[in-house]
Every structure is written in structure tokens, then in C-alpha cells.
Amino acid sequence: MTATSPDPYRTGPHGAPPPGCPAHREGPGGAQRLYGRAAAADPAALYEGLRARHGAVAPVLLEGDVPAWLVLGYDEILHVTRSPRRFSRDGRNWSRWIEGRIGPDAPIAPVLLWGPDCAHQDGAAHQRLRGAVHESLRRFDRRGLRRLAQHNAHGLIDRFAADGRADLVAQYARQLPVLTLTQLLGLPEPEGPRLAEASRQLLLGTERAVTSDRYLKRALCGLVERKHAAPGHDLASWLIAHPAGLSEEEVGHHLRLVLVAANEATTNLIVNTLRVFVHPAFRGPLLGGRMTPHAAVEQVLWDEPPIAVCPGGFALQDVELGGRHIRRGDLLLLGLAAANADPEIRPAPGAPMHGNRSHLAFTSGPHECPGQEIGRAICVTAVEVLLARLPGLRPAAGPEELTWSASTWSRHLDALPVAFTPRRPAAAEPERAGGPPPRPVRQPAWGQAAGPAAPGAGSAAGPVAAGGRVGRRAPAVRAVLARLRGR
Secondary structure (H helix, E strand, C coil): CCCCCCCCCCCCHHHCCCCCCHHHCECHHHCEECCCHHHHHCHHHHHHHHHHHHCCEEEEEECCCEEEEEECCHHHHHHHHCCCCCEECCHHHCHHHHCCCCCCCCCCHHHHCCCCCHHHCCHHHHHHHHHHHHHHHCCECHHHHHHHHHHHHHHHHHCCCCCCEEECHHHHHCCHHHHHHHHHHCCCHHHHHHHHHHHHHHHHCCCHHHHHHHHHHHHHHHHHHHHHHCCCCCHHHHHHHCCCCCCHHHHHHHHHHHHHHHHHHHHHHHHHHHHHHHCHHHCHHHHHHCCCHHHHHHHHHHHCCCCCEEEEEEECCCEEECCEEECCCCEEEEEHHHHHCCCCCCCCCCCCCCCCCCCCCCCCHHHCCCCHHHHHHHHHHHHHHHHHHCCCCEECCCHHHCCEEECCCCEEECCCEEECCCCCCHHHCCCCCCCCCCCCECCCCCCCCCCCCCCCCCCCCCCCCCCCCCCCCCHHHHHHHHHHHHC
8 A cells, every 4th residue: 555745734824733723633634743742742652653554654744734754664764764866865855845835934944955064965975074074073082072071060060969959951951962062063151052042943843943043053154264263172173174175154054963963862862861760660671770871871762762753855756665655855754763663673662672772863874973972972971970979869750740842853851850968069079179171182183083983983873782682582673683783
């Protein structure tokens, strides 16, 4: 059985029904909306409902009721990400753009439309730009990066350690990634909070998305101009000096890409990991809290990846995928969270995946996230420092009191209230007192890594850890992992 592209649903502002309308969950023909209350309440159930109803590929609607295909199957995502001759990341191949039905002022435009960065390019152009980003990111010394994140984490905890209560979302997880990233990118620290909020609005797909994107571009354009005049030990300066010869516009767009994607993903990863340590009700496969932060992060990347859905590209020809007829110019989205729960590769929902890094949390193929190790390092550091500083951390609200907001791309925990025994600031504790952290970078020659290369940097998928096991694997799981090991 095949199905054609879902038709647009045009009611209310920007084509969307008013909040509270019964139609807010589904559009014409039963196409599921990936935003709003239904997506925020239980995205896992939403994806499994789509899988049961449509199979590995389902018709969905983005903000503004823009139609797309959501790829839910693990193997189907691998096919899309590894078939650049069939699926392009260049938004100029999108039929709705070609037909003039989506313009640059649409709320989803900043994420999907073409830009001069590696996320929206194909072929040789993509390779040139991605190589510059990957090589520049590798220049950050991993130990220095962790020390910088530790320094920032202690500073944030000092602000609430004496209170005995905190909201770990607003006071910690939303601040630590952007505080660290602004330093790595070469931005002035005071600009961090406003840039973080602009990044968040861009991905929420609200009417503020376009104005937030313009603000980000202006701020980063100014940074590029300053770094041309006075280069430093930071990502902006390294991109400017890279032999690939990036234009000022290309440098600015890549700084925007790194800031937006890394801040969103790392913030959500910290929150999701802290939640399972704080709330026993969410602990599940974390074995009563006996799992290390490193292992816990990998399990969370399987169970609730920080980016649940990401752009997958635009069909360059009519193709069949998962029993669906995809027309040339159709938009495909990668359901990363859904693929991680695909029963074809997962023994059971929530099953422990110890030592296994073959999840799709950072997608796969040529566009696999080049900065995933930086995000992991910041997240693990955030968890380790918080648990060490605030022993006896406990929830100040029940699991049923937690609320989420959601966009097409991810779900955000609104608050994570906790209580703990009041503590002194770190500077007042002799074992933690000390001077400023060392500079988190060193200067190897181009192409020489300052630390271990990110998994997937030169491969199509993150590796399965040597000797890693998934418990009692089903035959389908063993087959998939065998293929992954062979790549």
C-alpha cells in the first residue's frame, strides 16, 4: 500500500487551528501534528501510534501545518542519510519553496531553507565546509574543555548552593551549555543568555523564530568582523583561518549552526540525564542509580535523545520508502527518537543498551553531528559536578507535576525543582578553591587532533563499543549490530 504527500491544512493564523481546537492534534487525512500539547505530553506514545498506523514512514504536519514525511524506522533512516543522490539537504529542492508556498518569513524557514553552511549543502560543497568545521572542533583539547565546563558548573551552583532549593532547568541546565559555548566560539560572556534565548525561539518555530534568527546572524556577523581584526584561540578565529577559505558569511552561518544545535541538544541532554538521577520514577534501566554518568548519558541518548526529530532532506526523485510513495520535492524528517525504539533493533521499549553507541541520537551518514563529543563532555561534567556538590539531591515536585513544551524538533522540560542540604559556595571550600581554569585549547597543526576524534567523524555511524552487549538480543538486533560493526 502506498500513500501520496499529505495536503496542507489551512485554517487559522499561518494555517494552524487555534489552540484547544479538537483538530489541533490531527490534520486532513489523519496527518499527525508534531507540535502542540499532544507532542509535549507523550512523544513516545505519539511515535508508536504513528508506527502502528502507518509503518516505518508516516505523513505529518509541522508548525503552520506544513506537510512532511516522518521516517520512523531505523533502517529507513540509515537509507535516507546514506543516499545523497536520492535525498538532498538543499532546501532549494523543496517543492513548496519552488512553488512559492513557503517563504523566508515562515516560522520553520530558519531550520529548513538553504543557507551557506554544511547542514544545507550536498556533495563537494558539503565536504569542504564540514571538513573545516570538523577540523576546527577537533582543535579543542578535551581535558581543557572539561575543566572549563567544571569551572562554569561550579560558578552556577554557587549561586543557589546556599538556598537548599533550585530549578535545575532555569538555574543550571539552560545556562551551562551556552556559557561554555560562548567561550569556545569566542563570544563575550554577557551575550550568552540572549543568544541562548534566541536559539531556543528559533527552534520552537514560533512567530519570534525569524526575528530571533536575524538577531543571531547580526551578533555572529559582528563576532566575525572582530575576529578578523583580532584573532584568538576560538572556533570563530579557526574557521576564518582554515585553508578551506570560508567566506565571512559561511563562517557566520557555521557559528550559528554550532551555537543553535549544540546549545539545544546539550541543554536537553543535561536535563534528561539529571531527571533520571533525581526522580527514581524515571530511573528504569539506570539500575537504581548505580550507573555512572557516562553510561547514563548513553542510555538517555537511546531512550530520549535531545533532538527527537531533525531535517532529513528533500527527495530528488520519486522513490518508494517504507511502503510509501515519496514524490520529488517532498520533505522528509528523521524521527531519531522513534528509530531508537524501533522494535526491529530494540529488544523492548526502555531495554538497557549498555556499551552500545549505535543509537541515532546524532543521526548518521555524511551529516552526522561533528560536535557530539563536545556535547557529551559538557553533559557528563554537568552531572558529575552537580551530584558531587549537592549530595542527597531529591525532587521537590512529583513526576506527575512535571510539564513539557514541545516543537517539531524536540521536547523541553519546563522545570526540574529539587531540594538539598544547603552548601557553601565552592570558593569557600578549600578542596575546590583555586584560580581560573586553564585555556581550554592548544594549537596542533591543521588536521592533527588535539584529542580523540569524534566517533563518526570519518564514518557513517557511531561505533558499537568493543565487546559491548545489549543483553539478550533478538536476531534482528544481532543482524543490525553485525552490519554496524562491519562498517
